[in-house]
Each structure stands twice: as C-alpha cells, then as structure tokens.
Amino acid sequence: MNTSSRTTSSLRLADATVAYGQRPVLDGFDFTVPSGRFTAVVGPNGCGKSTMLKSLARTLRPRAGAALLDDKPLGRWRSRAVAQRIALLPQDPVVPEGITVKGLVARGRHPYHSPWRQWLPGDDEAVSKALSATGVADLAEQGVEGLSGGQRQRVWIAMILAQDTEYVLLDEPTSFLDVGHQVDVLHLCQDMRAQGRTVLAVLHDLNQAARYADQLVVMDGGRVVAAGQPADVLTEELVAEVFGLAAEIAADPQSGTPMVVPVHRR
Amino acid sequence: MRRLPPWAALVIVSAVLLLACLASIALGSREIDLAGLWQVVRGREDEHLRQVIAAREARTALGAVVGAALAASGMLIQGVTRNPLGEPGLLGVTSGASAAVVTATAFLGFSGGAATVWVALPGALLAVLVVYLLGRPAGSHSVVPLILAGAVISAVLYAYIQAMILTRPDVFDSFRHWVVGSLAGASYATLGAVAPALVLGVVLAAVVAPGLNTLALGDDVATALGTPVALLRATTILAATLLAAGATAAVGPLAFVGLAVPHLVRALVGGDHRWQLPIALVLGAALLLGSDVLARVIARPQELMVGVITAFLGAPFLLWAVRRGKVTA
Numbered sequence: 001m002n003t004s005s006r007t008t009s010s011l012r013l014a015d016a017t018v019a020y021g022q023r024p025v026l027d028g029f030d031f032t033v034p035s036g037r038f039t040a041v042v043g044p045n046g047c048g049k050s051t052m053l054k055s056l057a058r059t060l061r062p063r064a065g066a067a068l069l070d071d072k073p074l075g076r077w078r079s080r081a082v083a084q085r086i087a088l089l090p091q092d093p094v095v096p097e098g099i100t101v102k103g104l105v106a107r108g109r110h111p112y113h114s115p116w117r118q119w120l121p122g123d124d125e126a127v128s129k130a131l132s133a134t135g136v137a138d139l140a141e142q143g144v145e146g147l148s149g150g151q152r153q154r155v156w157i158a159m160i161l162a163q164d165t166e167y168v169l170l171d172e173p174t175s176f177l178d179v180g181h182q183v184d185v186l187h188l189c190q191d192m193r194a195q196g197r198t199v200l201a202v203l204h205d206l207n208q209a210a211r212y213a214d215q216l217v218v219m220d221g222g223r224v225v226a227a228g229q230p231a232d233v234l235t236e237e238l239v240a241e242v243f244g245l246a247a248e249i250a251a252d253p254q255s256g257t258p259m260v261v262p263v264h265r266r
Numbered sequence: 267m268r269r270l271p272p273w274a275a276l277v278i279v280s281a282v283l284l285l286a287c288l289a290s291i292a293l294g295s296r297e298i299d300l301a302g303l304w305q306v307v308r309g310r311e312d313e314h315l316r317q318v319i320a321a322r323e324a325r326t327a328l329g330a331v332v333g334a335a336l337a338a339s340g341m342l343i344q345g346v347t348r349n350p351l352g353e354p355g356l357l358g359v360t361s362g363a364s365a366a367v368v369t370a371t372a373f374l375g376f377s378g379g380a381a382t383v384w385v386a387l388p389g390a391l392l393a394v395l396v397v398y399l400l401g402r403p404a405g406s407h408s409v410v411p412l413i414l415a416g417a418v419i420s421a422v423l424y425a426y427i428q429a430m431i432l433t434r435p436d437v438f439d440s441f442r443h444w445v446v447g448s449l450a451g452a453s454y455a456t457l458g459a460v461a462p463a464l465v466l467g468v469v470l471a472a473v474v475a476p477g478l479n480t481l482a483l484g485d486d487v488a489t490a491l492g493t494p495v496a497l498l499r500a501t502t503i504l505a506a507t508l509l510a511a512g513a514t515a516a517v518g519p520l521a522f523v524g525l526a527v528p529h530l531v532r533a534l535v536g537g538d539h540r541w542q543l544p545i546a547l548v549l550g551a552a553l554l555l556g557s558d559v560l561a562r563v564i565a566r567p568q569e570l571m572v573g574v575i576t577a578f579l580g581a582p583f584l585l586w587a588v589r590r591g592k593v594t595a
Contacts, residue, residue, distance in 0.1 A: 069335060074527070081492075083492030087490060088487070090484065093484050097350070097532075104483075107479050110477075110480050161483045
C-alpha cells in the first residue's frame with residue numbers, strides 16, 4: 001500500500017444533502033473521516049449512519065454539497081481511481097452462485113484492471129496475502145455459499161483487503177454474527193488500522209465500539225452529536241439523550257474503556 | 267468445487283469446435299470421406315465436390331458465427347439481469363425480428379430469402395430500443411422494469427404476428443419456415459450483412475465482461491469496486507442485443523442456444539465472465555454446428571431445420587437449469 005506517500009490525503013463530506021426520494025436524511029452535513037484511525041459510527045436506527053457511509057463511498061450522490069477526496073469531489077474522479085483508494089463493504093452484498101472463496105476475493109482486484117488489461121501479475125499475490133491475513137487461506141477453493149456467516153464475513157473482508165485501499169468503510173460488519181465472530185471482525189478492523197489504513201465502521205454495540213475503535217462518532221437525527229475518543233464521548237447524559245437509555249458508565253474490566261451498563265429495573 | 271483450469275477448458279471446447287467444423291463439412295446428404303477431405307486440403311478435388319464443399323463452408327461459417335453470437339448474448343443477459351433463466355428473447359429481440367419479417371411479407375410483398383436479414387435486423391433492434399425506453403430504470407438500478415417491458419412488448423408483437431398469420435395464408439407460409447430457424451441456404455452475403463453488428467457486439471462484450479464480475483456482487487459493491495453501474499448495464503444490453511439481433515436476422519430464431527450454453531459454460535469455468543466469454547463463443551459455435559450436422563443426417567435424405575434440433579436438445583437443459591436453481595435457492 002502507498003499510504004505513506006499521501007500523508008495529506010483526506011476524505012470528507014462538505015455541506016452535503018443526501019436524500020432518498022423527497023426526505024433528506026442528511027442536510028448540510030459536514031464530516032471528515034479521521035485519518036489513520038479506526039473510527040466507529042454509532043447512533044439509533046435511521047439516524048443516517050449508513051447514508052453517510054454510502055455517500056463517502058460514492059454509492060449515494062449528495063443532492064447538494066459534495067463528498068470530497070483530497071478536496072476534489074468524488075464525481076470528478078475516475079471510478080477506478082476512487083476504487084483504488086476507498087473500499088466499501090455494504091450490509092447485504094450478493095454472493096454469486098457457485099463462486100469460490102478465492103474467486104470472490106480476486107474480484108477485489110477489479111479497480112486495477114482495464115478493458116485491455118483484465119489480469120495483472122500482482123493479482124495472485126494480493127489475493128493470497130488477503131486470504132492469509134483474514135485466516136481463510138484454507139478455504140480458498142471452497143464455495144462461499146457453503147460457509148458459515150462468520151467465515152463469509154471474513155471472506156468479504158479479504159476481498160476488501162485485496163482491493164488494497166487506504167480507506168475502508170464497513171456498514172454494520174458485525175450484524176448477524178455471533179459474539180465470537182463479532183470480535184473476530186473487530187480484530188480484523190484493528191489489524192487493518194495497524195497496517196496504516198483508515199477504517200470507518202458502522203457498529204451497533206456501544207461497548208464493542210468503545211473497546212475496539214480509537215475514535216467514536218455518535219449520530220442522531222442526521223447530525224453528528226459527539227465525536228472523539230470513546231472515554232471522552234461516552235457519557236451517561238449522551239446515552240440518555242441519544243438512545244433514550246438510563247445507564248451507568250463503568251470501566252471495562254479487561255480494557256478499561258467505557259462500558260454502558262443499563263440501569264436495573266426494580 | 268475443483269474445476270479444470272479455464273485455459274484447459276478453452277482448449278477442450280476448441281477441440282470440440284474443430285471436430286464440429288470437420289463434421290459439418292464432411293457430413294450431409296452427400297458424404298465426403300477422409301480421403302475426399304484430404305483432397306480438399308491438398309486442393310485437388312473435382313468440380314462437383316468443390317461446389318458441395320463451398321456451400322458447406324458457407325453454412326459452417328454462418329452456423330459457427332451465429333452459435334457463438336447467441337451463446338455470448340445469453341451469457342451477457344444472464345450476467346446483467348443476475349437471472350440464470352435470462353436469454354436474449356427477454357428483451358424483445360425475437361419478437362421484434364419476427365414482427366418485422368411478418369410485416370414485410372404482408373405489406374411489402376417481401377418473399378423471404380437472403381434479403382430477410384435487412385428486415386429482421388432493424389426489427390429486432392427497434393423492438394429492444396422500445397423495451398429499453400419503456401423499462402429504463404428511473405433512479406433505481408433494478409432491471410425488473412426492463413424485463414417486464416420486454417414481456418409486454420413481446421406479448422403485443424406476438425398477438426400481432428398471430429393475427430397476421432391467421433388472416434394471411436401467404437404470410438403464414440413464408441413465416442413458418444423462418445420462425446423455426448435454419449442454416450439451409452446460408453451464404454457469405456448473409457454473414458457479411460450481420461458481421462458489423464456481431465463484431466461490435468463481441469468487442470463490447472469483451473469490454474463489459476470484467477464489470478459483470480463486480481455487478482454479480484450487488485450494485486453497491488460494484489460501484490465501490492469502480493464499475494459505473496448504469497453505463498455498464500446499458501452497454502451490456504446493447505452488446506447482447508447486437509449479437510442476438512445479428513444472429514436472429516441471419517438464420518431466424520433458434521430456441522435455447524442463448525439459454526442453455528451459458529449454463530454449460532458456468533459449469534465448466536464458474537462465474538468469471540472474463541473466461542465465460544471466450545468459452546461461450548467457442549462452445550456456442552460447436553453446439554450449433556453439432557445440432558446442424560444432426561439436422562442434416564437424422565432424417566436423410568431429407569434434412570430437418572436446425573431450430574428443431576436446438577429446441578429438442580435445449581428443453582432438457584432448461585429443465586435441468588430450473589431444477590438446479592430450485593435446489594440451490
């Protein structure tokens with residue numbers, strides 16, 4: 001990866017209005033992705049988390065304002081050039097019938113190809129690196145359809161690694177996984193960050209977000225209501241206001257990070 | 267799930283195509299034995315043999331090209347709609363070409379023959395254009411409106427065709443031959459007439475093939491991997507239309523080639539469209555030539571129309587595909 005040469009790179013939304021149909025989900029929204037960090041985005045359902053992620057990944061286009069990569073609107077970049085810098089794992093990617101693990105991961109190389117160069121010498125190496133980094137090298141020749149949910153999610157993350165981008169956007173990567181596999185995925189996010197990538201993930205579990213991410217962004221009603229280090233952001237007032245939950249903030253016995261403990265009903 | 271390496275699959279289907287070509291030259295109501303073929307290769311054949319061979323060469327060339335085009339078209343349609351039962355007729359190619367032939371016969375005193383291609387080709391392209399304009403997804407990227415528009419336009423056109431052939435016996439007579447699909451009377455002139463459409467179609471198919479690999483993962487992943495989804499979809503439909511319209515205009519509608527071959531191709535090389543395209547082209551050519559040889563020898567000295575054979579061979583494939591889809595769904 002060539003992130004070291006781009007210390008000034010930035011990805012942000014500037015005064016962006018994004019809508020499905022008539023109703024804007026984000027209205028005059030500003031947000032800069034914290035560079036080189038693993039940032040967790042949390043907030044109640046329908047607060048605009050996924051919308052923000054999709055706008056940053058160019059799968060949704062702002063009606064007004066813009067998503068900017070290095071201060072240039074995403075729409076003015078070549079599609080493949082953006083895809084070499086920003087990867088997105090959406091909530092419900094489609095697994096094609098009969099595809100193998102290796103075949104799926106290899107599709108992450110698409111941004112580097114062109115109509116007259118549909119294969120490249122570096123493809124195989126990038127794919128096998130991604131397979132071993134996510135611990136699915138043993139499954140390379142197996143069909144993806146036969147895998148468990150946790151294995152599948154590793155395979156999708158391997159595809160993103162094969163894409164070899166500096167920005168990695170993940171939309172609820174831990175949903176529908178059991179807790180063991182949730183932690184697996186969060187460790188992979190930390191690994192990606194340790195490799196110098198910028199990771200932005202929508203998460204639901206506040207405790208996991210506080211424990212594994214190094215930045216926390218809290219959204220409510222289409223706005224960012226708090227952002228910063230988890231220990232500074234996660235307060236009893238914030239949890240009450242944003243999630244309508246009476247809770248005590250305790251220290252995680254393992255990591256010392258803030259942990260939300262709902263108040264006991266008597 | 268281990269498969270042959272794709273290049274090995276390509277070598278094997280190429281060998282099958284070569285055999286099919288030889289059989290297509292050698293077999294027919296006048297058989298040419300190996301010694302005869304060898305004479306041809308050496309350029310020392312007699313005059314009658316030379317004429318037979320010349321006719322069969324044109325027939326073989328057209329059959330191979332048409333089979334390849336239909337198979338590639340089916341592969342593109344199945345890829346872009348993510349529907350394993352997709353085929354070019356879905357977008358109105360067949361009904362458009364048929365309606366044009368019927369119209370020309372009924373109102374313009376058109377009598378079939380080599381000129382058919384100049385009627386069927388614009389008819390097919392026009393029908394797909396109407397379907398595309400009606401079903402063009404507005405805002406959403408769904409292809410469902412497109413498929414519905416194709417079904418509606420086809421239904422209307424078939425109703426019109428039925429009305430014409432029931433009221434006009436002359437139309438019925440010429441149309442019933444064309445609609446089955448046949449390679450008899452193939453000529454290089456026909457091939458030349460559809461060649462521009464087919465060449466453009468193949469070039470576009472090669473350009474869109476990698477993008478179809480990303481589209482298979484869903485629109486969001488495709489976009490994130492750098493595929494301009496709307497443009498890719500339009501280009502793929504254009505390529506599939508050019509290929510199917512060219513093939514249909516040249517020989518009439520051939521049932522099941524576009525539907526069945528892509529299934530065989532996936533069984534051979536899996537879902538990578540970069541390999542699917544060359545394999546589909548070669549395998550489609552081989553299967554259509556094989557069907558044509560069968561059509562020539564099965565009822566000797568008469569010959570069947572190749573469309574009858576492809577329909578008979580294709581129906582079991584369709585059944586297999588449907589059942590396979592049910593099991594994995």
